[in-house]
Each structure stands twice: as structure tokens, then as C-alpha cells.
Amino acid sequence: MSEAMLQGMVERVRNWGRWGADDELGTLNYITPQKIAQAARLVTRGRVFALGIPLQRNGPQSGTRQRFNPIHLMFRDGGDQPTDVMEGQGYGGSDDVIIMPLQCVTQWDSLAHVFYAGKMYNGYDATLVTSSGTSKNSIAKTKDKIVSRGVLLDIARYKGQDFLEPGYPISIDDLDGCAEAQNIRVDTGDILLVRTGHVGRALQRGDWADFDSGPSPGMSFYTAPWLHAKQIAAIGVDNYAVEVRPSELPPFRSPLHIAAIPNMGLTLGEIFFLEELAADCAQDRRWEFLLVAPPLPVTAAVGAPINPYAIK
Amino acid sequence: MSEAMLQGMVERVRNWGRWGADDELGTLNYITPQKIAQAARLVTRGRVFALGIPLQRNGPQSGTRQRFNPIHLMFRDGGDQPTDVMEGQGYGGSDDVIIMPLQCVTQWDSLAHVFYAGKMYNGYDATLVTSSGTSKNSIAKTKDKIVSRGVLLDIARYKGQDFLEPGYPISIDDLDGCAEAQNIRVDTGDILLVRTGHVGRALQRGDWADFDSGPSPGMSFYTAPWLHAKQIAAIGVDNYAVEVRPSELPPFRSPLHIAAIPNMGLTLGEIFFLEELAADCAQDRRWEFLLVAPPLPVTAAVGAPINPYAIK
Amino acid sequence: MSEAMLQGMVERVRNWGRWGADDELGTLNYITPQKIAQAARLVTRGRVFALGIPLQRNGPQSGTRQRFNPIHLMFRDGGDQPTDVMEGQGYGGSDDVIIMPLQCVTQWDSLAHVFYAGKMYNGYDATLVTSSGTSKNSIAKTKDKIVSRGVLLDIARYKGQDFLEPGYPISIDDLDGCAEAQNIRVDTGDILLVRTGHVGRALQRGDWADFDSGPSPGMSFYTAPWLHAKQIAAIGVDNYAVEVRPSELPPFRSPLHIAAIPNMGLTLGEIFFLEELAADCAQDRRWEFLLVAPPLPVTAAVGAPINPYAIK
């Protein structure tokens, strides 16, 4: 029954071929130059909110899918620097290196990250993702694409909570109700940010335990048609996997991923830090802004760490 | 004599204490909310230029300072995916990992990257950069700071060349002459981009050989007072080290680094890709734009890879 | 008082200059060709015991000193191999990569791993260990040195226990009593193995939790003079740090390390797997064997992972 439900859903929201047989961008196609120019006009106060969490050893990963937190190492440091300017060609310096899964912090999933019945978005075969990376739908294809109007739906605040309870599925009613309360309309080409408070809660506690594997508030699977109808370009949520955990449709662990990534072609953003932005929006009663979230253009990669800027 | 010259220069451009004894931002302090709001108004056409080079094995590093090009590895791929939806919790997917020096591609140097006489910017001791990273002037401190008006000075085009000759030092006259020809004024808080054509040349040849170690066009050491007087917030150049190679002031290998980073507190951006942006600017005769270049907030790091967006 | 005790001890066991001012081998000098030839004669049954634990994600590290367990990744796998011999130059294959602290599994500490009052073994300055590695006492110096007679003192079995209690300090009386019960004499140039049962316990439980940070049985600090007098070449123990945890001499966390590595010049081996070897020794009543434990010759490194062979 879960399988029939899932299949019905994916057929309903599938965008294969919508932007041509060669498309690798999916719903990012909804972003037009006009949309970007309009979004820039939302910048009036010159305030910037950085939505990326810190990249460090204490982080959200505890082993899910073998992911680990960023490992940052120095290979030149200040311990043994020349103090005389003539030594060492006149100066000293420092250098560092990082080792990290591309999806271990605030990040975009590429459209090659999840498969459905052996296929990626737009019908490309999953076998095109080999140990050399992906030859289709890589994050590098989106390198200059991820800027648009951002809209924040602050569901936690709308519900009168500091954070939604782990396991709470955000419904279409929640989304519509919140948008109405905030007096804003989600529109074609928007990058939608949805706040659960879950990342803020972990940071406040200073403890990421179970963040990647435990229950989490998040988008209900059943919001897929709403996301499809709204024609959003991308979505970013302050939890581990955009969608609610545990799954509403077992045994599928991430049914919304299956509907969204390989079928709808929707770019998902995870582990967003929305606390400061949300507080500001609540204060000035404006939940729209210019959102600029460039992915590192890693060739053939299936995801990329980001530090998105919301600019008001 | 080189040493006396360097010392005279660094004293002339030093900004220690200018923004308080606790400052870790340096010239990024020149960026005000007003500046950002004004910069956003430059967006009229909604065109985006991504200034980051690809992160891949074929790249600019051949061993300088032990740096290497990004190593991208998959740890889940499409080779053995379930094709039946019920298998494997209903779907398959892919994951990847990256190993990279933080300064191996398009990047910002942090103010902890270079020392002068045992000191970092604002007088912090170089010994604060240990094998655990830096406790002062880390790139994470700038996480929400790097957006402003961008101004491109296309020196190569101004000189009527596809690319400046390796070893050519860009002078104050070049900068002033180019600005005048482009009918633009470099102003307080701007992020200055300077085009040499050197990255474009490497990409066109498909060959990065000697890019990190050989001769390169770049900013003359003697432009330091100009950069200081213009009160720019940051500078990004399409070469390996912002400044010209070989050095004009041997035995100092990177004298402009010494003047700029630990003394002026100027954030340097290297290996920028400026070809598409420059072509567009030449066409619409507008060399200013909104520049958004968020660093990954790596805790205690001395640099960060970036994919800056120039938005017109 | 702890400090006076430690200083008294280190002066008592210090071997600086014993093998010349240039020595970087320390007690490994006790191994002579004659010793090796004699040790080889102990091989009569042709049985081999591998003393290295598996290198995998589930391992003994949980964050002590930022160490992590080995990360093993494939960069070519069998998912998409040609099945036709003519394709892909006629065959397919696989390749992999590892990322690991050099001291995260069964390993030798080099004599550059621990300092005492700013000095390494033989008086070399600790500042010779820079971000480029160590220029003295590196593990590479021992590349052809670590083979000798191995002697196992099975303290747990001697005490009639499956494993010693966490926190139990093995005393000189334990060592002497066990040697007598086993009818064996620890001699100059031996590589001494001491069994606590602690690694076996973790493997049996399938759980390494707290292995690196919690209480552990191990060598008492006060055995240092005994180790010195016995003139052993090296010691390997089946626990995290050779010595007992918590420390008997707070605030010093690892006082035996301080006595042994920088002062005595004793090579320490950690996280040895001794269960199969110990069971065999108990059965044939012979606790001596040829021990061959070559370190990977990592240039300038301060430790090396190993898979020692005990051959009987």
C-alpha cells in the first residue's frame, strides 16, 4: 500500500521532460532573470544573514550513511614562525585542509543524490553515477543558478513554539496558514525556507546527538503536490533531511526525497540555520529577501556545502 | 634595502587598532548596510556570473606549499542500486566526500593566513595559529560579511590584450587609467576585482602547469598605498596570489601579501574566474554589480573556498 | 609532589646519550643480529598470529586528541564494470583510499610522539616537530628495526581473569609473578607483550565505547624502572595507552608515557590484539616467539599503524 501511494504521488509531481530531454536543473528553471532582478529590490536595509552552520568536528553527523563531520587540519601553523622579516623569505604563514562529506553540513542535494526505480531526475539512469561521480545532474551544473527571492515560512513561530516537536509533520494546512498569518504568498521561482527550530534547538543545547538519526520535525510527504503546484525553485529547511522523521510511509525511509529529487527535480537544502533570520523577520514583519546560495562547483558531485546569504 | 622598503610600506598601510583592539575583520569593516543596500540596486538585468573555478583533480595546484587539487570521492554510487522501489527502503542514492586544502581553488585568505614579524592583523600573535587552527582572525569570523558593490577593473582589456604577460606588475597608473577608461570610481567598501586574464588563459589551454609556481601577472607591490587609500573592503584577482610573480622585492616572495594581510587587514581573493563577467561588462559598459561571496564558515580556518556571484 | 615524583623517575630511567648523541632509535638498539637469529629459532610450528585490529569505521577512537577511526573509501568499484573482455582495455578493477590518524589502530608510537619539558628522546627539541612532521625520531628511522624475540606476559590469565578490571595498574610484582608462573625470563632486546584482555573485551562486546577515554587496565607508572632494568626493546599492550587509566599521578594524564618515550626512548605499542596468541601460548605453555612488526615508513611521522606477526 505504501508502494502504491508512493507511485501515485511520484507520477503526480514528476517533471521529467518539462524543460527538455537534456535538462539537468529541474525546478531551478523557474528562476528567471526577472525574478532575480525583482528579488534584489527586496534589499532595503542592507542586513545579511548567513544560513550555514559552522564546519567543525562537533557537528550534526554521527554516522548516518557513513557521513562524518568536517575534519579540519593545519599543514602550516604559527608555532614555529620566523620573527625576523628576512628569514623564511621574509614572512610566515599558515595553511589548512579539510576532509568532509559534501552533505555533512548546510548543503544542497544535487538531482543525482536520490534515485527512483533506478532513475535520476529527467529519466537519467542511476548507473551514470559511478565511483568517478555523476555525469548527469551534478551540483556543478547549478553553479550560477541558485539566487532568487527567498521566502521564510516560520512554522514553529506560527505554531507558537520555540521548535516543533521531533516527529511533527508539517502539513499543507500549516504552510497555507503560516503564509496567510505572515501575509505572504509563495510564488513561482521562490526559494522556500521552512523553519522548524530543530537546528536552533541543537545549537542551543550544544548537542547534536541523534540529529542525523533520531526523530525530527519536517515536511510531510503529503506536501509534495503543494510544493509542485507552487512551482518553487528550491527548498531549505532547518533539519537533517527536509522531511519529517520517522517516515510517514514506511518502509520508505525518505519518501519525500523520492518524490522531490528524482521526480519533481526539486533541489533540497538541509541543515539550514534560520534562527537569526527568523527573529529579524518576526520583528520587521517581512518574510521575503534576496537569497544567494552558491554551491561550490565540485565537478561530478552529488551535493555541495553552502553558506547561503539572506539579504534584506 | 628590500627590508627597509617593506618596513616603510607596512607602516604606511597598517590599520591595526583602526576598528578597535578586538577587531578581526579589517577592511571588511568598510562595508556598511547602506553600502549593501546601494549595491543591490545595481541588479537590473538579473544576470548571474559564478566566479569560482571547478573543484576537480585537474586544477591549479602542483605542489606549492604542499597544496594539492581537490580529491573528490564517492562513497555511495549508482552502480549497484535497487531498481525495485521496495528494496533498500525504497530507493537508492549517492554520497560523496572531498579532501582539499582550503586555499586550493577560488578562495578568500583569512587575516590569519600571513604573518609579519610574528604578528597577524591587528597585532595578534602568530603563535595563536596552532595545529588546532587559529583563535583569531579565522575565516569563520567573516561568515556574514562578504557582500558589497563589486567593481571590475579589466586591466587586460584596457591594455588591449587577451591576457597580461606573466611577470607583468599592474601599477597604480594601470588601475587609475583603467578606471577612467571604464568611467568608474573605486570607492570605500567596494570589493575590487582585477582581471589579468591569467586564469582564463589556463582554462583555455586546459593546462594549469606552472600556474602556482611560475611567473604570473598581478598587482604590483607598489599599489599597496593605493589599495589603502581607496579603502576597498576586499580584492579578488584571476591569478594565483593577487600579486605579481616573480616578486618585485626579493628575497620576499610575496611582499604585497605582507603589506595587505597582516598590516592593512585586507581580505585577498585568489584564482577568481572573471572571463564571462568581463565579457559582459565590456558589452554593457557597466563594471559594477552586486558581489556576494560567502565563505564556508570553517571554524578556526585560515581560508575558505568560494563560488562568488556577481549579479547585474 | 606529583611533579617531584615524575622528575625523580624520569631521571632514573633516562637513556639520553646512551647510544650516542645522534641516536634516534632508543631501546630498539638492544636488538642485535644475534638476538634476531635466536628469535627465529623459536619458530617450530609455523603458526602465525596477526596482532593488528581491523581498520574500519567501527573502532577504538571516539575523539581523544581529535583522532578518528579509519575512513575507507572506494574510488573504483565493481558496480559498473565491463563484462566483455575487450571493453575498458579488457578488464575492470577496483581501487580504494584510506584516511586515518597514524595512531588510531594497532600502532607504534615514534620517539617524537611525546615530549618532556620541551624535549624529545635524546634531548632533541620538541620544536623540531613542526607542521611538516618531525625531523628527529620519526617512525621512518625504525623502518627495518622492529623484529626480535617476543615475550607475552598474560597478566589477565595469571590473575585468573578474562580481563583485568578497568583502572587496574599492573605492578612489578604482577610482572615478576606472571613471568615466574609462565617460566620465562624477560631479557635484553625482547619485545614485551602484556595482555590485559581489554581489547578482547571490546571486540567481544562489539563495542568500543569509552575505549579511548574511559578507565582501562594497564601498566603502572611505577613499572618504569623495571622496564628500564629489563632492557626491553619495545612494549606492546592490548589497551589504548599501554599505561593504566586513570593516571596514578594526576594531573599528569600519561606519566608512564613521559618516562618511557622522551626519557627512556622506549617504543610503545598500543591497541594490540592478543587473544588468539594468548590462548595458543596457554595451550603449548610457550610464551616466546618471533615477533615481526614492521612500521609503514612514513617520512617524518610520529607513529605508524601496524599488523605485527607473532610466529611460533
Add this chain to the structure above:
Amino acid sequence: MSEAMLQGMVERVRNWGRWGADDELGTLNYITPQKIAQAARLVTRGRVFALGIPLQRNGPQSGTRQRFNPIHLMFRDGGDQPTDVMEGQGYGGSDDVIIMPLQCVTQWDSLAHVFYAGKMYNGYDATLVTSSGTSKNSIAKTKDKIVSRGVLLDIARYKGQDFLEPGYPISIDDLDGCAEAQNIRVDTGDILLVRTGHVGRALQRGDWADFDSGPSPGMSFYTAPWLHAKQIAAIGVDNYAVEVRPSELPPFRSPLHIAAIPNMGLTLGEIFFLEELAADCAQDRRWEFLLVAPPLPVTAAVGAPINPYAIK
């Protein structure tokens, strides 16, 4: 025609099923306890030769199959150590990390490293090697298996050369002639070492350029039946790939690999350092010794770096 030749050969040397349907060791099965005990008796002088090359940035890899040389980084060093014993819990220390392909230095190929017509040794399917590693024929299966009599055939010296010319294929006549000249017989269960001089030449020049991709002396494809008939347990050669380059059987790049690994089940050792051992053998006229070459037991891995000891 090459294909027919290859197919004829692999059928001739194939050992599938020879040691049972579940076998994952291949020719290592030829090593018996008796063989090991006999080999130990060869140790008379107590001399040790380490056959592993240094693990460092300057090494044999220049990009073949995306392999790179070992990257060694410190994450704790001596630059900022406490000199007072009470500080920092009384001592300071150092720690390091390595990032390396498992087959980038002196190493054993596992029997999962090369496929033939979609199969590994003993008929296991190549698809069992996934992005999680291999579930059959991993190097970890051999963790206590690689010790036996070692026999060195010093072909370069036999031919009166410092090193064989790049491209020179070592023939069965060379092997038999050399064995006769050295007055030694290659026997069942031996680990055969074959010296070309090629690694020594690179080390002498201090230059590994083209070592992984250029012409190289090595075993002729046509020695496969000889290797099979001799029933050797493993083979180690001082070149990049055991076999000669360029291939004698184009378009197959490594036809001997195909015959040896997936068909014969022969463990191949590459990039061995044989210069010191060979010089010693020439002097004492004994080309046999105890060879101990434990692989690091990396779970599910397809190769392992080693530092083999030849003990005479």
C-alpha cells in the same frame, strides 16, 4: 586475436575451486605451517631488509587511476608545547594523519583488485565490490597469511645490468637462467621477488616521473604458466605493476594482471624496494630468506600498503 590469446591463457592458469568454493586466499594456500617453519630456519645472520619505499609526497604516483602519493599531515606538533611539566597535564606531544590510496606505495593487491569478464577470483561476481568495499577477496582475509620463504631472482644482475631497460619483458628463460645461475629452485609456497632495478633507478635519480605511466621492465605475460606451475604463493616486483609496460597484448593494458589475479588467484606485490637486499644476496650468494609482509587488515579493502621484511 589478443582476446583469444588471453582467453586461452586464463583458462590454462585458472585456479577457481582448487581450494574450495568458499576460498578467498588463492595461491596463499600454498603456504603451509611446515613451509613457514622451514623458512624461519633460513635466518642465520639476523639481518633485516625493509622492502617498503618511503610514504611521502614525493612518490611514484602521478595520476594513474586517480591515485596520488601519501599526504601526511600533523594535527598536533611541537611548535607551541608547554615547557613546564605541570602545564598541559604535564607534557606535550604530537599526532599525525595520513590520506592515501591503498595501492600508492609498496603494496599487496587483493584478489578483489582486478576482474575478468565480470568476475573476481574463484568466480565471485565483480558487483560484490561496491562503494562500501568488497565483501569477497578483501585484503583483510589475508591478514595472518603472508609469511613464507622468500626467493629473490635478481634478473638485472643476472643480465649484467644496473637495471633492465624500460619495456623489457622478463621471459621464462630469464627466470630459469637466473635461478640456475643463482643455484636456487623456486618452489611451492615461495614468495617470489623479482628484481628489475626499476625502483632503484627512480630512487637514485630522485625522480619518479613517468614511473606509473611510462614504459617499465617487468614480467612478460607469457610467464603466467611458469608462475602457475611453480605454485608460488605470491610475487613482488620492484616496478609499478609487476608486468612489463607497454603491454605485450594490446589493447589489454595489464594482461598478466588478468591472468594472475582473478584467474590464478595470485597475490601481486608492487613497488618493492629490493636494492639493499639484492646487494646482500649477491655478496653472500644466498637468495633465500624469511619473508614477512603483513598487510594492514583494512576491512573490505582491495589492497594494502606494506613494509615487508626479508630476514636472513
